[in-house]
Amino acid sequence: MQELLNTLTLGSIYLLFALGMALAWSTIGILNFAHGAIFVFSAFSAHFISDFVPLSMPAIILISVLVGATLSALTQWLAFEPILKRSKNHRSAELRILIGGIGVAAIPIALVDWATASAPFGFANSSYSTQVYEIMGLRITNTSLIVIIAGVGIAVGLTLWLRRSRQGLGLRAIGVDSETASLMGVNRTVMAIGTMAIAGGLAGLAGALQVFQLQAMGVETGDQLLIKAFAMIVLGGLGSMAGVILGAFVLAGAESLIFAANMGTWVDAVSFGLIFLVLLVRPQGIFGRQEVRRT
Amino acid sequence: MNWTVPRRAVAAWASVLAVLALTACGGSTTASTDGGIAEEIRMIGIRDQTGPVAYAGVGAARGAELAVAEVNEQEYLGKGVSLVLEEIDSAGEIERASSEVTRAVSDSEVSVILGPIQGQQSAAVAPVTESRQVPIVFTQSASDGVVIGDYTFRATAPMHTFYHHAAEYLADEGLTDVAVLYNxxxxxxxxxxxKHLPEMAAAEGLNVVESVPVQSTTQDFTAQAQALAGKEPDAVIVxxxxxxxxxxxxxxRQAGYDGQFVGNTNNAGGNAAEAGEHSVDMVYPVDFSAAQQDPEATRFVTAYQERFGDLPQTYAAEGYDAVWWVARAIRASGDSSREGISRGLQQVAAEGFTGAMGDLTFEGNDMRVPGVLVRWDGERENIVSD
Structure with a gap:
């Protein structure tokens, strides 16, 4: 039972990070490799301010979300939109955006690296304190509960919004065919910047909650999560938010089982090997659809 | 351009030959060719000033800068003789470190290289300097394949050579049941x-109740923490x-463990501060601490603070002692050529000397330090034993 609770917490951390990345990739076709850097820089910005002024948890989260949203929207406006306009077709644009994302990521990471001298940073000056609860032999912290509620709640909310709201349907239309969507009155540029702002805000939220949960973040944390998020999205099936949720908890479950067996050295090999096996049987991912590239 | 496979192959080979020609044409002449000490002895520092371990590179460069200033102010190598140190950023990239070292060995004016700090970079450049017979003094670089011959030297002691302080402390305190959580x-x-900890545990009568490996990508330790806390060890070695x-x-701590934490050099210099109250009273062995009270260490700390405004970390002490090792080598051999410096470094290593890190001894070309055990009180390090 404790393993299940641990899986739920770890999966929620992964989910919060992957949601923004999956949203942008599955709707407007942006595989943003700067997502990890935005995640780190947002949390660092909140850390930087909270070092001067003691802040509550909601204030820290708000700062991190705003920084993430701004940085991500600016990345779309100043880097990805010009790439899209100058590319001959979507395939060449995808590759350029991927490389552009890596280039953009280097700037905030270099700033954090310079400011922290690669030392871990956290919210030591925050007024928030973690409490541990023991219920029927199970241990859980208040931060874990917040992470689980935020992760699952936002994932379900985002899935419903994409399926049922007018803006969500517009976004999914862009994912299927952006030209036809434009003809139907969907403003692709505005929707794309808005989507990237939401994705960046989610990265900021994930960054702040991860620091509260794990107490500290290193400058390399974003890169490590980026690879895992990529695997989760592909495992769940590109275009399916439900798939991302499943992918996050499958990866977290596999890791928790390996940790429980004290085989920590093999955690990446077994987890990613498992994903590889699933993709051999179902290349489009668990919830992916073969006939539609993105929805 | 539609290149055929043979044309590409020719181009590739031409590139390789061009690089080899560049490295070969430099020759091995240095500023001093007559066996004496040149008026200006040029050193190149190639270390990460940016990237994930920039803190170590910047620290080493600062320590080296201070040592160069002292050597020159004291006219340690003779009147009018000066060391000149140029720092180059390897930016955390093996390719850049290799390229810069190749350039340095090709420059006959460069007498000695103060090498990279990352093991992978150092292992990549060591064969180059060894084959070109250019002395290089590494700091950090704990990997195998770094100190491989007469021209490769290391001014950082491997952590296992001074970790016995931690094992002795645990035995003295009666904290005999220990668990290990390691990367x-x-x-x-x-x-x-x-390898080393089980040997030390056996020697000190410690009982390792659990040893849990994790990877560098592991960020959440909830499962491992609960498993270790369940064993109720007297100490957890992190x-x-x-x-x-x-x-x-x-x-x-959240899993209910309330015993002693024993860390490692990665926790030094305030890196555990973000853990707040959870890291208070953690002990860890280091090769240098700014809290050391021996005369050479306190003189170094004072000089460093005056020059840079903050306390030196272990990386600065290593960079500082590396330059003083080179300066002593030149004086010992009376020769600032590459060959003379290599010979001198070995002479000094055979005798040992006292540096910022204490009484330094050597195993071949590899430095050994006494090391100290420090306790983190939440704000600074305090010496527990030395």
Whole structure:
């Protein structure tokens, strides 16, 4: 039972990070490799301010979300939109955006690296304190509960919004065919910047909650999560938010089982090997659809 | 351009030959060709000033800068003789480090290289300097394949050579049941946990109740913390990287563990501060601490603070002692040529000397330090034993 609770917490951390990345990739076709850097820089910005002024948890989260949203929207406006306009077709644009994302990521990471001298940073000056609860032999912290509620709640909310709201349907239309969507009155540029702002805000939220949960973040944390998020999205099936949720908890479950067996050295090999096996049987991912590239 | 396969092959070979020609044409002449000490002795420092371990590169460069200033002010190598140090950023990239070292060995004016700090970079450049007979003094670089011959030297002692302070402390305090949480993908920590620590435990009568490996990518330690706390050890030895240590100690406390934490050099210099109250009273062995009270260390700390405004970390002490090793080598051999410096470095290594890190001894070309055990009080390090 404790393993299940641990899986739920770890999966929620992964989910919060992957949601923004999956949203942008599955709707407007942006595989943003700067997502990890935005995640780190947002949390660092909140850390930087909270070092001067003691802040509550909601204030820290708000700062991190705003920084993430701004940085991500600016990345779309100043880097990805010009790439899209100058590319001959979507395939060449995808590759350029991927490389552009890596280039953009280097700037905030270099700033954090310079400011922290690669030392871990956290919210030591925050007024928030973690409490541990023991219920029927199970241990859980208040931060874990917040992470689980935020992760699952936002994932379900985002899935419903994409399926049922007018803006969500517009976004999914862009994912299927952006030209036809434009003809139907969907403003692709505005929707794309808005989507990237939401994705960046989610990265900021994930960054702040991860620091509260794990107490500290290193400058390399974003890169490590980026690879895992990529695997989760592909495992769940590109275009399916439900798939991302499943992918996050499958990866977290596999890791928790390996940790429980004290085989920590093999955690990446077994987890990613498992994903590889699933993709051999179902290349489009668990919830992916073969006939539609993105929805 | 539609290149055929043979044309590409020719171009590739031409590139390789061009690089080889560049390295070969430099020759081995140095500023001093007559066996004496040149008026200006040029050194190149190639270390990470940016990138994930920039803190170590910047620290080493600062320590080296201070040592060069002292050598020149004291006219240690004779009147009018000066050391000149140029720092180049290897930016955390093996390719850049290799390229800069290749350029340095090709420049006959460069007498000695102060090498990279990352093991992989150092292992890549060591054969180049060895084959071109250019002395290079590494700091950090704990990997195998770094000190490989007469021209490769290392001014950092492997952590396992001074980790016995921790084992002795645990035995003295009666904390005999210990658990180990370690990073199995980081060679220095893995080797310490899997090979040296069991030997030390056996020698000191410690009982390792559990040893849990994790990877460098592991960020959440909830499961491991609960498993370790369940064993109720007297002490948990945390052999993780700095940000991992912060999380692991916090989650161990949250899992109900209230015993002693024993860390490693990655926790030095305030890297455990983010763990707040959870890291208070943690002890860890280091090769240098600004809290050391021996005369050479306190003189170094004072000089460093005057020059840079903050306390030196272990990396600065290593960079400082590396330059003083070179300066002593030149004076010992009376020769500032590459060959003379190599010979001198070995002469000094055979005798040992007292540096910022204490009484330094050597195993071949590899430095050994006394090391100290420090306690983190939440704000600064305090010496426990030396």
């Amino acid at each position: 199995s993908t980081y060679p220095t920590l893995a080797e310490l946990a899997e 052999l993780l990287l700095s940000s991992q240590s912060v999380t692991a100690m916090t989650q161990l």
